[in-house]
Amino acid sequence: MTSITETRAWRFALVGTPNSGKTALFNALTGSRQKVANYPGVTVERKTGVFHTSSGYRIDLVDLPGTYSLRGRSPDEEVTRDMVLGRVASETPPDLLLCVADATNLRVALRLVTELKRAGRPMLLILNMIDIARRRGIDIDIPKLEAELGLPVVTSTAVRRGGTEDLLRRLDDLAANGAGETHESEWQTPSVADLRAAQREADRVIKAAVSEPARPDTLTARVDAVLLHPVAGILILLALLFVMFQAVFAWAQPFMELISAGFTALGVLAHDMLPEGLLQSFIQNGVIAGVGSVLVFLPQIMILFLFILLLEDLGYMARAAFLMDRIMGGAGLHGRAFIPLLSSFACAIPGIMATRVIDNRRDRLTTIMVAPLMTCSARIPVYTLIIAAFVPDRTVGGIFGLQGLVMFGLYAIGIASALAVSFVANHFFWRESATPPFMLELPDYKLPQLRSVAMALYARVMAFLQRAGTTIFAMMVVIWFLASFPRPPEGATEAGINYSLAAMLGRWIEPVLAPIGFNWQISVALIPGMAAREVAVASLGTMYAIGGGDEASAQIGQALASQWSLATALAFLAWYIFAPQCASTLAVIRRETGGWRWMFITFFYMLALAYLAAFVTFRIASALGWG
Numbered sequence: 318m319t320s321i322t323e324t325r326a327w328r329f330a331l332v333g334t335p336n337s338g339k340t341a342l343f344n345a346l347t348g349s350r351q352k353v354a355n356y357p358g359v360t361v362e363r364k365t366g367v368f369h370t371s372s373g374y375r376i377d378l379v380d381l382p383g384t385y386s387l388r389g390r391s392p393d394e395e396v397t398r399d400m401v402l403g404r405v406a407s408e409t410p411p412d413l414l415l416c417v418a419d420a421t422n423l424r425v426a427l428r429l430v431t432e433l434k435r436a437g438r439p440m441l442l443i444l445n446m447i448d449i450a451r452r453r454g455i456d457i458d459i460p461k462l463e464a465e466l467g468l469p470v471v472t473s474t475a476v477r478r479g480g481t482e483d484l485l486r487r488l489d490d491l492a493a494n495g496a497g498e499t500h501e502s503e504w505q506t507p508s509v510a511d512l513r514a515a516q517r518e519a520d521r522v523i524k525a526a527v528s529e530p531a532r533p534d535t536l537t538a539r540v541d542a543v544l545l546h547p548v549a550g551i552l553i554l555l556a557l558l559f560v561m562f563q564a565v566f567a568w569a570q571p572f573m574e575l576i577s578a579g580f581t582a583l584g585v586l587a588h589d590m591l592p593e594g595l596l597q598s599f600i601q602n603g604v605i606a607g608v609g610s611v612l613v614f615l616p617q618i619m620i621l622f623l624f625i626l627l628l629e630d631l632g633y634m635a636r637a638a639f640l641m642d643r644i645m646g647g648a649g650l651h652g653r654a655f656i657p658l659l660s661s662f663a664c665a666i667p668g669i670m671a672t673r674v675i676d677n678r679r680d681r682l683t684t685i686m687v688a689p690l691m692t693c694s695a696r697i698p699v700y701t702l703i704i705a706a707f708v709p710d711r712t713v714g715g716i717f718g719l720q721g722l723v724m725f726g727l728y729a730i731g732i733a734s735a736l737a738v739s740f741v742a743n744h745f746f747w748r749e750s751a752t753p754p755f756m757l758e759l760p761d762y763k764l765p766q767l768r769s770v771a772m773a774l775y776a777r778v779m780a781f782l783q784r785a786g787t788t789i790f791a792m793m794v795v796i797w798f799l800a801s802f803p804r805p806p807e808g809a810t811e812a813g814i815n816y817s818l819a820a821m822l823g824r825w826i827e828p829v830l831a832p833i834g835f836n837w838q839i840s841v842a843l844i845p846g847m848a849a850r851e852v853a854v855a856s857l858g859t860m861y862a863i864g865g866g867d868e869a870s871a872q873i874g875q876a877l878a879s880q881w882s883l884a885t886a887l888a889f890l891a892w893y894i895f896a897p898q899c900a901s902t903l904a905v906i907r908r909e910t911g912g913w914r915w916m917f918i919t920f921f922y923m924l925a926l927a928y929l930a931a932f933v934t935f936r937i938a939s940a941l942g943w944g
């Protein structure tokens with residue numbers, strides 16, 4: 318329906334308290350796939366999307382970080398304040414504020430509405446999560462609410478198909494007839510007294526227009542009595558993590574074998590179809606063995622993400638943060654550091670960006686510095702490859718798989734060292750150290766939405782495949798080239814790869830890394846491994862495939878098991894817990910801290926820890942006779 322010519326694009330902005338469903342609405346309206354999760358502080362920067370209303374008006378929609386007030390205490394809240402007040406120099410201010418309220422938690426939402434009204438912009442109040450409010454028997458008199466607030470009000474359920482129809486109709490209407498006039502802003506940084514007054518006003522409106530059921534919903538409270546219990550809660554958290562790692566190994570195994578067999582067959586096929594020579598080697602050893610050795614880990618990464626996404630949507634992650642607060646506080650970490658650190662399990666980059674919710678710069682820097690110590694998903698290929706090749710597939714204590722146990726241990730060391738580093742930073746480098754009280758709001762539990770979990774999982778899978786197709790593929794071409802040229806001289810006695818550039822380069826670095834048990838193949842693999850951690854695995858895959866000659870096996874694990882000592886394998890694991898092997902993470906640290914300084918500090922302290930850990934591991938393992 319484009320009978321109406323577009324005169325101009327409207328610009329609408331989603332504002333509201335954290336965890337009220339702004340991003341879920343943004344995704345529903347624009348068809349985007351921004352991250353949604355059941356805890357406050359998911360969105361930390363503004364995102365723009367476009368959609369057309371039913372009569373064809375174009376709307377530029379801005380999703381903003383959630384905030385309780387426009388005071389702008391942390392970097393993410395400043396983004397929202399500046400957008401609402403039209404202070405972003407390079408951008409046109411929004412024509413209409415879409416204020417999203419969690420209909421089950423109107424007290425805080427309406428306090429923000431009272432404050433937002435002073436900004437003088439036209440506003441539409443969206444009572445989101447109306448499905449939950451209705452189920453709980455919360456009765457909201459919409460016309461009364463509109464009259465009391467002097468604003469139009471509409472309800473929505475962002476996560477259900479058809480749950481935004483009323484809203485869409487209303488937006489179409491506003492786009493056709495004008496959103497309303499902008500007045501001079503009367504907003505000033507509110508004092509505590511102002512906020513109290515705003516809360517009184519909100520309570521008055523609620524009293525007039527909302528009736529809560531006599532018997533409030535107690536499910537969340539009953540579940541929390543167990544999950545937040547100081548002892549039972551921690552045990553449940555540990556058990557959950559433990560099951561997760563067992564699942565990563567046990568469930569993924571058949572799928573991994575399938576993928577691995579597929580790539581081996583593909584390699585054989587390429588070998589048979591192509592004439593003997595460089596092209597054959599490039600396709601078989603460079604492309605198929607290299608990229609394949611990383612793609613094999615897709616099932617494990619999917620299982621890990623599935624667990625994380627389900628727990629996030631359920632609302633458990635904020636509880637885990639609460640449980641960990643004592644321990645983290647002891648190490649000098651801010652309570653709000655938990656979510657950024659948790660995000661770092663997927664990848665340190667979103668984790669470091671999520672530190673924008675921390676208002677205190679010192680606490681934010683500490684969190685940024687230790688975030689890369691959390692075990693990101695790019696380490697999974699490295700860890701599993703070594704574990705599968707060197708740790709026997711045994712059961713210990715009757716129920717625990719040894720491989721899963723080792724994996725759990727590697728994650729635990731990552732976490733413990735992050736705590737230790739922040740402890741040291743707090744006690745030796747920062748002057749004053751006051752740990753602020755924990756201020757994370759605990760969201761109500763929600764049944765995970767299958768559709769949104771599936772969508773998020775799909776996005777993660779695509780991101781992984783894209784990396785395999787771009788960064789990893791490009792690095793493989795480089796490694797294949799280095800490992801194949803120059804060609805061996807006439808009458809060469811050793812395998813061709815021993816005469817290659819890769820071998821020269823590796824032997825040149827080897828003396829530095831020999832004390833920690835690394836051979837020249839590992840030394841070379843670490844260089845392209847800076848592009849992304851899993852590239853090291855792919856590089857080893859390519860080099861051992863080339864070095865193995867004709868009967869090269871695509872099963873790089875077998876090659877490692879026959880060529881590395883256990884001590885080397887363990888030292889390699891220890892190295893990867895700490896090594897700053899990720900150029901993108903370092904770049905993000907530079908950007909988020911606004912300079913080179915913290916990037917270098919992070920790089921060098923991690924490098925030092927990596928070398929030390931690998932050295933100690935190698936020496937101890939050698940002394941135990943595993944060399």
Ligand SMILES: Nc1nc2c(ncn2[C@@H]2O[C@H](COP(=O)(O)OP(=O)(O)OP(=O)(O)O)[C@@H](O)[C@H]2O)c(=O)[nH]1
Pocket residue numbers: 333334335336337338339340341342352353354355356357358359360361381382383384445446447448449473474475476477629630763766769
């Ligand atoms: N049942 C139900 N759940 C919803 C609705 N809208 C959002 N959710 C869920 O509520 C949680 C929070 O949604 P988000 O969209 O991430 O919230 P947000 O306002 O963007 O949060 P921040 O970015 O942290 O400010 C997620 O688990 C969503 O799946 C709704 O209308 N009904």
Ligand SMILES: [Mg+2]
Pocket residue numbers: 339340341352353359360381382383
């Ligand atoms: Mg959001």
